[in-house]
Amino acid sequence: MNARFFELPAERQAAMRNAGLEVFAKQNYAKASMEEAARLAGVSKALLFHYFENKRGFYLYLYEYATGLVIREMSAAHDYSETDFFNILINAQLSKIAILHAHPYAMQFITNAYFEEDPRVRPALADSFSAIVADSSARFLARADASKLREGVSAEALLNIVLWMADGFMRSRTPEQLQDLDALNDVFLAHVGLLKKQFYKEEFL
Amino acid sequence: MNARFFELPAERQAAMRNAGLEVFAKQNYAKASMEEAARLAGVSKALLFHYFENKRGFYLYLYEYATGLVIREMSAAHDYSETDFFNILINAQLSKIAILHAHPYAMQFITNAYFEEDPRVRPALADSFSAIVADSSARFLARADASKLREGVSAEALLNIVLWMADGFMRSRTPEQLQDLDALNDVFLAHVGLLKKQFYKEEFL
DNA sequence: CCGATTGTTGACCGAAACGGTCAATGATAT
DNA sequence: ATATCATTGACCGTTTCGGTCAACAATCGG
Numbered sequence: 001m002n003a004r005f006f007e008l009p010a011e012r013q014a015a016m017r018n019a020g021l022e023v024f025a026k027q028n029y030a031k032a033s034m035e036e037a038a039r040l041a042g043v044s045k046a047l048l049f050h051y052f053e054n055k056r057g058f059y060l061y062l063y064e065y066a067t068g069l070v071i072r073e074m075s076a077a078h079d080y081s082e083t084d085f086f087n088i089l090i091n092a093q094l095s096k097i098a099i100l101h102a103h104p105y106a107m108q109f110i111t112n113a114y115f116e117e118d119p120r121v122r123p124a125l126a127d128s129f130s131a132i133v134a135d136s137s138a139r140f141l142a143r144a145d146a147s148k149l150r151e152g153v154s155a156e157a158l159l160n161i162v163l164w165m166a167d168g169f170m171r172s173r174t175p176e177q178l179q180d181l182d183a184l185n186d187v188f189l190a191h192v193g194l195l196k197k198q199f200y201k202e203e204f205l
Numbered sequence: 206m207n208a209r210f211f212e213l214p215a216e217r218q219a220a221m222r223n224a225g226l227e228v229f230a231k232q233n234y235a236k237a238s239m240e241e242a243a244r245l246a247g248v249s250k251a252l253l254f255h256y257f258e259n260k261r262g263f264y265l266y267l268y269e270y271a272t273g274l275v276i277r278e279m280s281a282a283h284d285y286s287e288t289d290f291f292n293i294l295i296n297a298q299l300s301k302i303a304i305l306h307a308h309p310y311a312m313q314f315i316t317n318a319y320f321e322e323d324p325r326v327r328p329a330l331a332d333s334f335s336a337i338v339a340d341s342s343a344r345f346l347a348r349a350d351a352s353k354l355r356e357g358v359s360a361e362a363l364l365n366i367v368l369w370m371a372d373g374f375m376r377s378r379t380p381e382q383l384q385d386l387d388a389l390n391d392v393f394l395a396h397v398g399l400l401k402k403q404f405y406k407e408e409f410l
Numbered sequence: 411c412c413g414a415t416t417g418t419t420g421a422c423c424g425a426a427a428c429g430g431t432c433a434a435t436g437a438t439a440t
Numbered sequence: 441a442t443a444t445c446a447t448t449g450a451c452c453g454t455t456t457c458g459g460t461c462a463a464c465a466a467t468c469g470g
Contacts, residue, residue: 004416027232034458044419049459150403157399161370164377164396168369171376191369194362198355198403209445239429249448254430 001061005051015041016048018105020062025108029059029118056120063113063121066106067129073099085144085155086162086196093166093192094185100170101181137163148204158199162192206266210256220246221253223310225267230313234264234323261325268318268326271311272334278304290349290360291367291401298371298397299390305375306386342368353409363404367397 005013019041023032034055038045052058077095082088100107114130116122137159146155169188177184197205210218224246228237239260243250257263282300287293305312319335321327342364351360374393382389402410 008417033456035456045458046420046460047418050418055458153399153403157396160374161396161400164373165366165370167373167376168371169365169373171372172369191362191366194358195366198358213446238427240427250429251431251449252447255447260429 001053001057002051012043016043016051017062017065018103020058021066021103021105021109024059024062025105025112028112029055029116029121034058059121060124062109063125066103066109066113067126069103069106070099070110071129071132083143083145085146085148085158086192086200088140088144089159089162089166090189090192093188096166097170097184097188098181101178101184104175104178148200150199150201153199158195162195165191165195206258206262207256217248221248221256222267222270223308225263226271226308226310226314229264229267230310230317233317234260234321234326239263264326265329267314268330271308271314271318272331274308274311275304275315276334276337288348288350290351290353290363291397291405293345293349294364294367294371295394295397298393301371302375302389302393303386306383306389309380309383353405355404355406358404363400367400370396370400 005016016037019037019039022040023037026032034048035045037058038048041048048058052061074092074095077091077098079088079091082091096107110129113125116125141155141159144155144159149155149158166188169191173184210221221242224242224244227245228242231237239253240250242263243253246253253263257266279297279300282296282303284293284296287296301312315334318330321330346360346364349360349364354360354363371393374396378389
């Protein structure tokens with residue numbers, strides 16, 4: 001790619017990046033259109049090809065950008081000293097909410113990349129990132145303090161419930177709801193608080 | 206449309222329908238391709254146009270089919286005498302699971318149709334179906350017996366949790382997992398059972 | 411004020427895919 | 441044998457695809 005891209009005003013860079021993340025988040029590599037990305041970014045198609053050698057180069061730059069962004073944001077907010085079951089999950093989910101608020105298409109882009117099979121880009125996509133995500137549940141369960149949970153409550157099952165719920169919650173948000181970060185956090189915290197109240201032994205509430 | 210379509214062997218009808226539901230579930234009306242639908246159905250594009258006058262006719266037939274299917278399946282399993290909070294939700298979700306098992310793209314097709322804005326089809330899409338879905342939560346809350354819930358538990362909040370969780374659960378299923386209907390039901394029931402155990406007063410367990 | 415560099419675009423290219431048509435083929439049933 | 445009908449490959453004109461390029465405009469160092 002053309003390194004002069006990074007000399008552009010930040011908003012222009014962001015416009016191209018966000019447009020690219022959007023088209024590749026909504027379709028697979030083959031079907032996503034550079035023309036549409038340019039349209040969404042508000043620049044000419046020729047300009048996109050001026051900064052990125054071709055579709056593949058654009059895609060791979062976005063991949064690097066999105067994975068870097070998510071790893072950075074997720075680990076920045078991570079507190080390794082925290083052991084409370086719900087607090088760990090809440091912190092992780094608040095980070096995800098913040099990412100989705102600031103970069104609505106970055107997560108979906110990464111998810112698509114994980115399943116992307118196009119031979120033009122598949123070999124260039126690392127599995128390291130997916131590997132980190134894959135066993136994050138195991139690492140969570142190893143660290144989270146399950147002793148605060150009421151008798152007979154499976155930590156794995158409760159983790160599933162919270163993760164599925166968080167996923168469903170985020171997906172059911174309208175674009176307007178995604179705009180209001182504080183309201184988003186409040187609603188999520190209120191519901192997870194309800195879970196916590198029922199699943200923790202009384203002495204830990 | 207050509208009524209002779211219904212004289213075809215059932216598998217052939219299903220192949221065309223499922224292919225159509227798939228392409229319109231994955232893309233909006235404008236971007237979805239009749240060519241791809243034919244490819245997925247394993248028939249020639251000309252045959253599709255033989256049975257459906259044009260893209261619009263195909264889409265509108267699928268809309269009618271999908272909404273009819275979902276309404277039929279959902280109401281067939283519905284028990285109006287049931288008032289238990291969790292049982293109502295479980296029954297509804299088991300119906301959804303069965304639909305998603307048998308017609309993996311019908312639900313997403315309907316969701317897309319709800320947001321479809323293309324002027325060629327938008328005017329022909331009824332809002333009656335969406336209206337039914339929209340206030341189903343209110344009707345549920347009016348009928349469900351919230352008195353079994355522990356002190357201080359909001360029925361609305363718990364409903365959200367279960368719905369979001371069910372949504373996240375279904376979305377995280379792999380295609381292979383979607384194949385095994387019994388296992389699907391078991392996993393879902395186990396998790397919802399865990400919720401029930403914590404949210405119901407002890408005398409109702 | 412100059413010329414060189416760089417940001418930006420409209421017009422264009424050949425190829426592919428689009429929605430849609432049609433003549434021809436093959437099967438079936440009377 | 442004939443009429444009916446399922447089915448398709450080839451084709452139409454149009455649009456969109458990834459990608460290129462010449463040209464214009466802005467900026468900047470001398």
